[in-house]
Amino acid sequence: MDAGAASLNAAGRDVARHGSVRGGVARGRVASGWRSLLLTSCLAALVAVAPGCAAPAGANLGSLAITVTAPSGVAAGIEVTGPGGYHSVVSATRTLSGLAPGAYQLTAPAARLPGTLVDELYDGTVVGGGTVQVSAGVTATETVSYLLRPGTGALWVAVHGSSKIAAFGATQLPSGGEGVTPARALGLGASQGPYALAFDADGDAWVGTQAGYLIEYAVTDLGASGTPSPAVVIDTGSTDVNGIAFDASGMLWATIAGGIAGYAPSQLASSGSPVPAVKILGTASHALPYPQALTFDVGGGLWVAANTFVARYSPAQLLTGGALDPDVVVGSNGTSLQTARGLAFDAAGALWVASWSSGAVEKFRPQDIVSSGAPDPTVRLTGIGESPLHLAFDNAGNLWVTSSYDPGWTLAGHIGMVEAANLVASGSPGLGASFTNVGGFDSGGTLAFAPPAPGLVGAP
Numbered sequence: 001m002d003a004g005a006a007s008l009n010a011a012g013r014d015v016a017r018h019g020s021v022r023g024g025v026a027r028g029r030v031a032s033g034w035r036s037l038l039l040t041s042c043l044a045a046l047v048a049v050a051p052g053c054a055a056p057a058g059a060n061l062g063s064l065a066i067t068v069t070a071p072s073g074v075a076a077g078i079e080v081t082g083p084g085g086y087h088s089v090v091s092a093t094r095t096l097s098g099l100a101p102g103a104y105q106l107t108a109p110a111a112r113l114p115g116t117l118v119d120e121l122y123d124g125t126v127v128g129g130g131t132v133q134v135s136a137g138v139t140a141t142e143t144v145s146y147l148l149r150p151g152t153g154a155l156w157v158a159v160h161g162s163s164k165i166a167a168f169g170a171t172q173l174p175s176g177g178e179g180v181t182p183a184r185a186l187g188l189g190a191s192q193g194p195y196a197l198a199f200d201a202d203g204d205a206w207v208g209t210q211a212g213y214l215i216e217y218a219v220t221d222l223g224a225s226g227t228p229s230p231a232v233v234i235d236t237g238s239t240d241v242n243g244i245a246f247d248a249s250g251m252l253w254a255t256i257a258g259g260i261a262g263y264a265p266s267q268l269a270s271s272g273s274p275v276p277a278v279k280i281l282g283t284a285s286h287a288l289p290y291p292q293a294l295t296f297d298v299g300g301g302l303w304v305a306a307n308t309f310v311a312r313y314s315p316a317q318l319l320t321g322g323a324l325d326p327d328v329v330v331g332s333n334g335t336s337l338q339t340a341r342g343l344a345f346d347a348a349g350a351l352w353v354a355s356w357s358s359g360a361v362e363k364f365r366p367q368d369i370v371s372s373g374a375p376d377p378t379v380r381l382t383g384i385g386e387s388p389l390h391l392a393f394d395n396a397g398n399l400w401v402t403s404s405y406d407p408g409w410t411l412a413g414h415i416g417m418v419e420a421a422n423l424v425a426s427g428s429p430g431l432g433a434s435f436t437n438v439g440g441f442d443s444g445g446t447l448a449f450a451p452p453a454p455g456l457v458g459a460p
Contacts, residue, residue: 060101060136060137061097061098061099061100061101061136061137062099062100062101062134062135062136062137062138062139062140063095063096063097063098063099063134063138063139063140064080064095064096064099064104064132064134064139064140064141064142065094065095065096065139065140065141065142066078066080066090066093066094066095066096066106066141066142066143066144067093067141067142067143067144068090068091068092068093068094068143068144068146069143069144069145069146070111070122070124070145070146071113071122071146073113073114074111074112074113074122074146075091075111075112075113075114076090076091076092076108076111076124076144076146077089077090077091077109077111078090078091078106078107078108078124078144079105079106079107079108079109080096080104080105080106081104081105082099082100082102082103082104082105082134083100083101083102083103083104084100086099086100086104095139099134100134101134101135101136102133102134103131103132103133103134104131104132104133104134104140105130105131105132106126106130106131106132106142106144107126107130108123108124108125108126108144108146109124110122110123110124110149111124111146112451112454113153114395115153115170115395116170116174116395116396117170117173117174117394117395117396117398118152118153118154118155118170118173118394118395118449118450118451118453119152119153119395119451119453119454120148120149120152120153120170121148121149121152121153121203121450121451122146122147122148122149123146123147123149123203124144124145124146125144125145125146125147126142126143126144127142127143127144127145128142128143149203149219150203150219150220150221150222150223150224151167151184151199151203151205151219151222151223151450152203152450152451153169153170153450154167154168154169154170154183154184154449154450155167155168155173155392155394155400155415155447155448155449155450156197156205156447156448156449156450157197157402157415157438157445157446157447157448158194158195158196158197158207158441158444158445158446159194159413159438159439159440159441159444159445160193160194160195160210160439160440160441160442160443160444160445161412161413161439161440161441161442162187162439162440163187163188163189163190163191163192163193163194164185164186164187164188164194164439165185165186165188165194165197165205165207166182166184166185166186166438166439167182167183167184167185167222167450168180168182168183168415168435169183169184173394173417173433174433175433176415176417176433176434176435176436177435177436178411178435178436178437179436179437180435182225184222184223184224184225185225186205186217186221186222186225186226186227186228187226187227188207188209188215188227189227191211192207192209192210192211192213192215193209193210193211193442193444194207194208194209194210194444194446195208195209195210195240195241195242195243195442195443195444195446196208196209196241196242196243196244196254196255196293196444196446197244197446197447197448198244198245198246198252198446198448199448199450199451200216200246200250200252201246201250202219203219203222203450204216204217204218204219204231205217205219205222206244206246206252208241208242208243208244208254208255209241210239210240210241210442210443210444211239212235212236212237212238212239212240212241212256213233213234213235213236213241214232214233214234214236214241214244214252214254214263214268215230215232215233215234216230216231216232216233216268217230217231218231222450230271232268232269232270232271233271234263234267234268234271234272234273234274235272235273236254236256236261236276237256237273238256238257238258238261239256239257240255240256240257240290240443241254241255241256242255242290242291242292242293242443243255243291243292243293243294243304243305243446244294245294245295245296245302247296247300247302247318248296248300249265250265251263251264251265251277251278252265252268253294253302254294255288255290255291255292255293255294255304257289257290258281258282258288258289259279259280259281259282259288259291260279260280260288260291260294260302260304260313261276261278261279261280262276262277262278262279262280262318262321263276263277264277278318278319278320278321279321279322280313280317280318280321280322280324281321281322281323281324282306282323283323283324283325285325286306286309286311286325286326286329287306288304288306289307290307291304291305291306291307292304292305292306292307292340292341292342292443293305293341293342293343293390293446294343295343295344295345295457296457297312297345297349297351297457298345298349298457299315300315300318301313301314301315301327301328302318303343303351304326304343305340305341305342305343305353305354306340307339307340307341308331308332308337308339308340309329309330309331309332309337309340310329310330310337310340310343310351310353311326311327311328311329311330312326312327312328312329312369313326313327314327328369328370328371328372329372330351330364330368330369330372330373330374330375331372331373331374332374333374333375333376333377334374335358336355336358336360336362336374336376336377336380337353337355337362338355338356338357338358338360339355339356339357339358340353340354340355340356341354341355341356341388341389341390341443342354342388342389342390342391342401342402342446343391344391344392344393344399345456345457346393346397346399346423346456347393347397347453347455347456348366349366350363350364350365350366350378351363351364351366351369352364352391352399353377353391354388354389354390354391354401355388356387356388356389356404357387359382359383359385359386359387359388360380360381360382360388361380361381361382361384361388361391361399361401361418362377362379362380362381363377363378363379363380363423364377364378365378377426379423379424379425379426380426381418381422381423381426381427381428381429382427382428383407383428383429384401384403384407384416384418384429384431385401385402385403385404385405385406385407385414385415385416386403386404386405386406386407386409386414387403387404387405388401388402388403389401389402389403389404389441389443389444389445389446390402390445390446390447391447392447392448392449393449393453393456394417394449394453395453395454396419396420397420397423397453398417398418398419398420398432399417399418399420399423400415400416400417400418400447401415401416401417401418402414402415402441402445402446402447403415403416403441403445404441404445406434406436406437411436411437412437412438412439412440412441413436413437413438413439413440413441413445414434414435414436414438415434415435415438415447416431416433416434417431417432417433417434418431418432419432
């Protein structure tokens, strides 16, 4: 320790024996000596760290003030990373202090605004670009703005007869009605005939058509009705793309005549007729002449409704493709799975199947579909609509079902909602809401909530 520090310590001991320091004025025998040493040391610390002394709190550090602009209730989660493994999550306007100088990265994932039946998604934009330089003694600033993602907060349906995809908004869903005008509708052109529908991670809509095309519509075109030009058109070289689904990697899987085609994200970037990255073909014992809906389970297995059975292809099989017998085959018990068309997993992992010929919607428990067999459905619902086609679950656990006709066989294109409380036992439940006279579905009628309900497979 140097002489200055030693003198300071000695003065401190003297004060402890004979007096005290209050309000900057020394009391006792050592007033003048103690005050002089104290002021000298503190002034020196403001300029540089004195030898033998620790740095003052906050020295050589900076701050970052983040302003968040978002509608009330939006669950923002801005990731902030920086030097030395720094990491923080910011959900509202806030100043981060005590930061080491250097470059900090801000990322703003899409955030949900929770709704009763369907959420809205808000995309975050870091106004300054995402990288902020923090300097010692300075407060850097950045703003993150959240804007509504077009097309979200709605239930979308593929309407084959009028060659469009239509969206019913959150305020329309609880009441439904006959001939209700959708909140938004996108025309595809008379020759297409939409069957399948799904949304990618960016919110773009992809449509599978009777003519055998995969058509992408940019998220920016989903906010209003119209006939926008497609962003991408993929010719599968087949007909009847009845089902499509995205896996966790962004690969798009589509049913085609005789099998299932998988397209890598790079193949979806531009229009053309790419050879599928993976192609699964049926076998003599498990043919896939015209497969219907596709959906993924929580383990990454791909399920297909194949009319007389439903089947799962394992993640390992999805890597290789070829003529494959499925990993799991769930067959009919004699009355179940009569022309299986639609598939959906609920939050508990049970598989629900729309059986077109029998008019039933059937539930299979998770433990009943881990291996091949012909299990009995634990719940069998009828009377929802004539010739059920496709299924989707909302935020509240209600099940939405498209059918070729309403229960009275009078109006084409029916969407019925069975409340969650009525999904626990077999029977003919009343409908919590329904849309009638939506339009001819043919083999379409695919339903898709944008975004999917939280907790379901595929929800962002």
